Amino acid sequence: MVVDQLRDADVDRLFQALADATRRDIVRRVTAGEYSVSGLAALYAMSFAAVQKHVAVLERASLVTKEKRGREQIVRGSHEGLQKACRLLDEYEAIWRQRAGRIADILAEG
Amino acid sequence: MVVDQLRDADVDRLFQALADATRRDIVRRVTAGEYSVSGLAALYAMSFAAVQKHVAVLERASLVTKEKRGREQIVRGSHEGLQKACRLLDEYEAIWRQRAGRIADILAEG
DNA sequence: GTATCGTACAACCAAATGGTTGTAGATCAG
DNA sequence: CTGATCTACAACCATTTGGTTGTACGATAC
Numbered sequence: 001m002v003v004d005q006l007r008d009a010d011v012d013r014l015f016q017a018l019a020d021a022t023r024r025d026i027v028r029r030v031t032a033g034e035y036s037v038s039g040l041a042a043l044y045a046m047s048f049a050a051v052q053k054h055v056a057v058l059e060r061a062s063l064v065t066k067e068k069r070g071r072e073q074i075v076r077g078s079h080e081g082l083q084k085a086c087r088l089l090d091e092y093e094a095i096w097r098q099r100a101g102r103i104a105d106i107l108a109e110g
Numbered sequence: 111m112v113v114d115q116l117r118d119a120d121v122d123r124l125f126q127a128l129a130d131a132t133r134r135d136i137v138r139r140v141t142a143g144e145y146s147v148s149g150l151a152a153l154y155a156m157s158f159a160a161v162q163k164h165v166a167v168l169e170r171a172s173l174v175t176k177e178k179r180g181r182e183q184i185v186r187g188s189h190e191g192l193q194k195a196c197r198l199l200d201e202y203e204a205i206w207r208q209r210a211g212r213i214a215d216i217l218a219e220g
Numbered sequence: 221g222t223a224t225c226g227t228a229c230a231a232c233c234a235a236a237t238g239g240t241t242g243t244a245g246a247t248c249a250g
Numbered sequence: 251c252t253g254a255t256c257t258a259c260a261a262c263c264a265t266t267t268g269g270t271t272g273t274a275c276g277a278t279a280c
Contacts, residue, residue, distance in 0.1 A: 008131040015129035020238085021118040031205045038256055050239055052258075057237095071247040071256050079206055086199045092192050095141045130268085148226055160269055162227075167267095181226050181277040225278075230271105237266070248255075 010062075014085050017061035022046075023054050027063055031077030037066075040075060120172075124195050127171035132156075133164050137173055141187030147176075150185060 017023055026040055041051040055075055058064040063081035067074045127133055136150055151161040165185055168174040173191035177184045 011134070012129050012131060015125045016237095019122050019125035019129055021122060022238095024121070027202060028205060031202060032209050036256075046238090047240065048257085049241080049259085053238075056258095068257095073257065077206065082199060082202050082206065086196070086203060089192060089196045089199060092137060092141060093196060095138060096187065096189050096192065099142050126267095132268095146226075151226095156268090157270065158227085159229085159271080162229090163268075178227095183227065221280100223278100223280085226276090228273100228275080230273080232272105233268105233270075235267080235269100238264090240263075241261090243260080244258085246255100246257080249253085250251105 011088060013057075013061040014063070014081065014088075017057050017063055018085065020054070020057075022051075023058055026051075026054060026058060026075075027077060027082075030064055030075045031079075031082075035075050036072040037075060038072070121198060123167075123171040124173070124191065124198075127167050127173055128195065130164070130167075132161075133168055136161075136164060136168060136185075137187060137192075140174055140185045141192075145185050146179075146182040147185060148182070 018027075022044060025044075029035055029040065029043070037052055037055055038048060040055065041048040044051055055064060055066070059066060061081060062078055062084070065076050065078050067076065128137075132154060135153075139145055139150065139153070147162055147165055148158060150165065151158040154161055165174060165176070169176060171191060172188055172194070175186050175188050177186065
């Protein structure tokens with residue numbers, strides 16, 4: 001299904017975005033407070049353009065939003081993205097619990 | 111700190127491993143039941159070696175374990191890996207809730 | 221013993237990643 | 251207007267990733 005493929009791509013982007021320590025740090029910071037792109041860039045030992053790219057990756061993954069304010073671009077954490085990731089992992093956990101439940105049933109029967 | 115670097119690398123591997131639809135599908139399957147590597151390989155439109163690599167990525171990320179049984183290698187889901195990922199995301203959620211709490215306080219004061 | 225099956229691993233390739241520098245457009249300060 | 255600041259984006263580079271094929275080796279079946 002095309003729908004599922006799109007969803008897969010979304011999830012790919014989500015976890016891919018979280019698979020980098022700098023990006024996770026950015027998520028942490030912009031979730032706790034407000035930062036401009038250059039404000040973030042000042043925090044890391046890499047070029048402005050590199051940080052800009054990281055923010056772009058987070059934005060495409062819906063983990064972050066940008067809002068123009070004057071000449072600055074304010075980056076904010078998006079709770080939706082995080083929740084989505086949490087819910088996805090919970091699904092796997094649910095599968096595990098189902099299996100654990102079945103095993104418990106088998107043990108109870110045996 | 112070296113400890114934190116190692117931890118970062120672990121988390122990188124974790125989310126990196128989850129950032130691929132085929133690997134997520136493998137996790138789903140081996141969490142629900144038992145599969146050999148070739149049993150898994152039969153499910154996907156790619157070579158055995160490709161699936162083998164995916165399993166290796168999941169194994170390095172501690173999302174999966176392998177156990178030799180005769181000439182087969184049995185792949186099983188590791189609950190620890192999933193829990194770790196869940197807890198990590200919960201940390202971010204906690205940061206969000208802290209911030210939401212502060213905002214609520216400010217609104218209550220104002 | 222021989223053929224087959226399941227696995228491991230190397231070598232290779234195209235595409236994506238994570239970084240760089242450089243250029244250019246808006247916006248603000250003086 | 252001029253200059254500084256913030257951002258965007260292109261071009262480039264090294265490394266990693268996700269895939270392939272081919273080879274080799276232990277375990278099993280006959």
